Amino acid sequence: MPESGNLGVVVVSVDGSEESMNALRWALQNLKLRSPTPDSTIAGFFIIFHVQSPPSISTGLNPGSIPFGGPSDLEVPAFAAAIEAHQKRITGSILNHALGICSQFNQTKVRTHVVVGEPKEKICETVLDLHADVLVMGSRAFGPIKRMFLGSVSNYCAHHAHCPVIIIKGKDSVNKGN
Template identity: 70%
Template sequence: MAGNLGCVILAVDGSEESMNALSWALDNLKLRSPAPDSTTSAGHFVVLHVQSPPSIAAGLSPPAIPFGGPSDVEVPAFNAAIEAHQRRITEAIMEYALRICSEKKVNVKTQVVVGDPKEKIGEAAENLHADLLVMGSRAFGPLKRMFLGSVSNYCANHVQCPIIIIKGNVAS
């Protein structure tokens, strides 16, 4: 594809589909080369992972109301354990994504943010002035999509930059 891309965000969530999209992008997209007059910088890939907040990861959103009414009491050890687990998952996802990049001999930047992927991917695209967003799609059926939502569908309708959605397995 055209070689005038300055910033390409590659959204990964650890799924096979997101890693296939990452691999496809590295194989098929050409970034902008730096201009000889050095006014234009070289393009770059940003591998982006959005980590769920601990409360969502634990299935605690919204929080339960204890007998006797609401309470602001949290269990610090429980929260710390959830956060540590989330960090390990994020590290494994990013490690795997970076291994794919390394095998393809492509240098990338990385970014990890915490929050709702639907919102945070769009925010990252805006903040990084992305020229393109590439992401995978799990191709949920209509029932699953209704209950779980589709991050790729949401991004396709709300993110301001162009998007390439890679469905399923893609042979390079």
């Protein structure tokens, strides 16, 4: 019987990148969930968490501001719906990939959670709302210039999340057990 741990809620943030999937693999290999006890039937579980970007292209379209030949009022909602449907397909694909990794590790204590918004803020809000014991996420290891313009989601979460944050760097972290 595997050794049990004391973690109740482990949130793993995934964005479809290989780095985030490696963070999921690391969490599944290294973190031990709480087992039910005679006093409590509540067992620990992993939450595969994804922040879906808001449909920014459709939000920026305003048919009133486009003169002559711009989209009509009917076209903009259809365009927005198409973008939203596409984002839902991408989110579904990301979650299916993550759940496939969980099944490779024979991990069945898994839930999924999706929100729409800015990843930095939504990740920190969600770990608080879900009463996470720990947040696990990957890092893309941007250089200093790229990080200055794009920011670092993992760095932001490390400083603002209301729980411990484990950041998995690099592709070899999972294989080395680091």
